[in-house]
Amino acid sequence: xxxxMTFKEMILQGIPDQLPNKKSRDDKYSHAPKRKDILTPTEKxxxxxxALRYFPASWHAxxxxxxxxxxxxxxxxxxxxxxxxxxxxxxxIHEYPAQSKQAAAIMLMIQNNLDPAVAQHPxxxxxxxxxxxxxQNWAQYLITMxxxxxxxxxxxxxxxxxxxxxIFPSSIDAPRVVVTNxxxxxxxxxxxxxxxxxxxxxxxxxxxxxxxxxxIGPQGIVHGTTITVMNAFRKKLGAGVSPNGKIFLTAGLGGxxxxxxxxxxxxxxxxxxxxVNASAAIKRFEQGWVDKITHNLDELIDIVKEAVSNKEVVSxxxxxxxIDVWERFDIENISVDLGSDxxxxxxxxxxxxxxxxxxxxxxxxxxxxxxxxxxxxxxxxLRRHADAINKHTAKGTxxxxxxxxxxxxxxxxxxxxxxxxxxxxxxxxxxxxxLGPMCFDYGFGxxxxxxxxxxxEDLKLTDQIAANVLESxxxxxxVSIAQQxxxxxxxxxxxxxxxxxxxxxxxxxxxxxEGRAKIAAAFNEAIxxxxxxxPIVIGRDHHDVSGTDSPYRETSNIxxxxxxxxxxxxxxxxxxxxxxxxxVSIHNGGGVGWGEVSNGGFGLVLDGTxxxxxxxxxxxxxxxxxxxxxxxxxxxxxxxxxxxxxxxRSPNLTVTIPILVDEKxxxxxQ
Ligand SMILES: NC(=O)c1ccc[n+]([C@@H]2O[C@H](COP(=O)([O-])OP(=O)(O)OC[C@H]3O[C@@H](n4cnc5c(N)ncnc54)[C@H](O)[C@@H]3O)[C@@H](O)[C@H]2O)c1
Numbered sequence: 001x002x003x004x005m006t007f008k009e010m011i012l013q014g015i016p017d018q019l020p021n022k023k024s025r026d027d028k029y030s031h032a033p034k035r036k037d038i039l040t041p042t043e044k045x046x047x048x049x050x051a052l053r054y055f056p057a058s059w060h061a062x063x064x065x066x067x068x069x070x071x072x073x074x075x076x077x078x079x080x081x082x083x084x085x086x087x088x089x090x091x092x093i094h095e096y097p098a099q100s101k102q103a104a105a106i107m108l109m110i111q112n113n114l115d116p117a118v119a120q121h122p123x124x125x126x127x128x129x130x131x132x133x134x135x136q137n138w139a140q141y142l143i144t145m146x147x148x149x150x151x152x153x154x155x156x157x158x159x160x161x162x163x164x165x166x167i168f169p170s171s172i173d174a175p176r177v178v179v180t181n182x183x184x185x186x187x188x189x190x191x192x193x194x195x196x197x198x199x200x201x202x203x204x205x206x207x208x209x210x211x212x213x214x215x216i217g218p219q220g221i222v223h224g225t226t227i228t229v230m231n232a233f234r235k236k237l238g239a240g241v242s243p244n245g246k247i248f249l250t251a252g253l254g255g256x257x258x259x260x261x262x263x264x265x266x267x268x269x270x271x272x273x274x275x276v277n278a279s280a281a282i283k284r285f286e287q288g289w290v291d292k293i294t295h296n297l298d299e300l301i302d303i304v305k306e307a308v309s310n311k312e313v314v315s316x317x318x319x320x321x322x323i324d325v326w327e328r329f330d331i332e333n334i335s336v337d338l339g340s341d342x343x344x345x346x347x348x349x350x351x352x353x354x355x356x357x358x359x360x361x362x363x364x365x366x367x368x369x370x371x372x373x374x375x376x377x378x379x380x381x382l383r384r385h386a387d388a389i390n391k392h393t394a395k396g397t398x399x400x401x402x403x404x405x406x407x408x409x410x411x412x413x414x415x416x417x418x419x420x421x422x423x424x425x426x427x428x429x430x431x432x433x434x435l436g437p438m439c440f441d442y443g444f445g446x447x448x449x450x451x452x453x454x455x456x457e458d459l460k461l462t463d464q465i466a467a468n469v470l471e472s473x474x475x476x477x478x479v480s481i482a483q484q485x486x487x488x489x490x491x492x493x494x495x496x497x498x499x500x501x502x503x504x505x506x507x508x509x510x511x512x513x514e515g516r517a518k519i520a521a522a523f524n525e526a527i528x529x530x531x532x533x534x535p536i537v538i539g540r541d542h543h544d545v546s547g548t549d550s551p552y553r554e555t556s557n558i559x560x561x562x563x564x565x566x567x568x569x570x571x572x573x574x575x576x577x578x579x580x581x582x583x584v585s586i587h588n589g590g591g592v593g594w595g596e597v598s599n600g601g602f603g604l605v606l607d608g609t610x611x612x613x614x615x616x617x618x619x620x621x622x623x624x625x626x627x628x629x630x631x632x633x634x635x636x637x638x639x640x641x642x643x644x645x646x647x648x649r650s651p652n653l654t655v656t657i658p659i660l661v662d663e664k665x666x667x668x669x670q
Pocket of ligand 1: 128129130221224251252253254255256257258274275276277280320321322323342343344345346347351352353354355356402403404405543590591592
């Protein structure tokens with residue numbers, strides 16, 4: 001009987017020997033919205049046959065009814081019956097049944113991504129972003145965990161969009177897991193294609209760190225958002241000017257967007273964040289991520305006016321549509337210093353963006369039952385949204401796109417967001433103006449680590465080690481990177497106090513190639529000499545220097561015409577895979593939407609050995625410098641400086657450097 005089995009036995013069993021009892025989903029969790037009914041009758045049969053192929057034929061007659069029902073009710077087949085009976089969370093590494101420590105670490109990372117305390121829709125296997133999936137269904141989860149328990153250090157597991165294709169012989173130096181998510185023939189990469197082929201059970205949207213097993217809860221996004229808001233204020237107000245009493249107006253209190261008020265508080269401003277979904281807003285308020293909450297626009301105005309006159313640092317959630325706030329602030333002449341938006345416009349037709357003038361519930365009904373009408377309302381709202389923002393920017397607001405495809409979708413809706421040249425947008429993306437030139441071009445990006453012991457003491461030690469490394473680097477750092485080093489030293493020293501750990505014992509900071517390798521080497525040494533008690537997983541978000549080709553986000557500050565190419569991200573995962581990564585992943589669609597981005601990532605398990613040291617040095621060097629080389633070739637000045645410095649430091653490196661053309665010569669061309 002399943003109840004008497006241990007956790008290890010349940011993992012090793014994979015798909016249970018006996019058909020488990022039917023289970024329904026649990027209402028205490030947030031659930032993915034009903035997906036639209038897109039399949040033809042023939043395709044529905046295919047979806048059912050695809051789902052049944054994971055199970056013995058003797059179960060098919062019973063399961064077919066259930067899977068038909070799930071497809072009808074939810075638009076997808078999640079196989080709720082096969083949700084495991086044990087609790088889902090990242091256990092200390094020694095609790096996993098495994099032949100390979102590397103595989104055990106990956107199991108820990110997978111369970112963390114599905115932990116209900118961490119994941120957005122845990123029972124639909126969605127970690128964040130509304131559709132960022134780890135697996136498409138529970139059968140894939142069960143088989144993958146079993147395979148990871150079986151795999152040795154001379155084999156590699158190949159994952160096709162959540163589906164474990166199999167364990168193949170490889171070598172000790174090969175990755176243990178290779179992941180692809182949502183890779184499509186380019187012509188079949190429209191949002192409709194995701195709906196169709198995901199419903200058929202043959203692909204999934206892996207977002208960035210969801211389908212690559214590298215999510216670390218809200219901490220990662222709080223850090224990134226803090227860096228962005230701080231630097232945005234520096235841009236608007238000038239370096240050294242306090243943002244106290246200045247307004248940052250934005251929308252979204254969901255998975256990642258929920259970090260905005262907390263980041264605003266750390267940066268020291270007044271954050272006003274609109275959220276249409278009352279339960280999302282209340283959750284963030286109850287978690288202490290936002291200081292005040294109101295359902296009433298008049299009350300919001302009073303709170304904001306008082307906060308401005310007292311120069312407060314405060315965050316306020318408004319339960320309602322963000323367009324109403326932009327419009328009302330204009331009427332009230334409330335001056336917005338920074339403006340942005342983090343609604344899920346990478347997913348505009350299926351719950352990512354709620355049109356103004358319609359209740360949350362009515363919108364949910366309309367998108368499922370009248371999708372064409374819903375689309376029209378979304379586009380009309382985007383036009384109104386842009387008009388309201390334009391009124392504020394005319395009065396001095398600094399507005400930036402937060403990588404959620406706001407400007408892209410607004411432009412597709414014919415909103416007034418295009419530059420006079422009819423090519424560019426009126427407003428920059430946060431990468432064009434902030435993260436690109438200040439961080440990515442120099443190799444600064446979201447380096448993260450997870451202590452697989454699960455011990456708080458280990459995490460504290462790693463914080464100390466990382467702070468020491470960054471402080472030693474700051475002593476001789478060039479002016480161009482000193483501010484980033486200092487921001488991250490401050491961050492890591494305060495990290496424990498900010499209590500951002502949810503799920504696995506993880507930490508994040510931004511560092512460049514040299515910093516990442518030095519920190520990882522110091523961790524490896526501490527594991528080797530027993531100061532740290534178990535392996536550490538290092539990795540990063542895909543939202544980084546080299547891993548992601550995304551013309552409206554990560555590579556939006558590439559101006560040589562190559563921002564619509566995806567060579568860099570592909571080189572990244574291939575290059576990392578033979579330089580020591582424990583797993584690599586390449587995804588279509590993370591962040592800004594299916595078909596809009598190619599994003600790659602890695603995980604590397606440090607176990608304190610010399611082999612680990614060689615791998616980390618070799619792999620991290622390439623993982624960062626690949627992107628700097630590409631950015632330098634695109635003539636980005638920060639990257640030209642960074643790669644020249646790297647070539648001096650590393651005699652084995654030769655990068656092709658662009659020869660700049662005199663502008664006067666180009667002006668002669670008619
Ligand atoms: N660049 C980054 O670092 C970065 C970071 C975070 C998020 N993003 C992007 O931002 C988006 C949001 O991510 P998420 O994980 O928070 O998604 P999410 O779906 O969990 O949250 C978005 C929230 O916006 C709310 N919303 C939608 N329309 C609204 C409207 N008109 N007014 C007020 N609220 C509205 C939704 O109810 C939802 O709670 C995604 O597109 C993501 O890719 C980018």
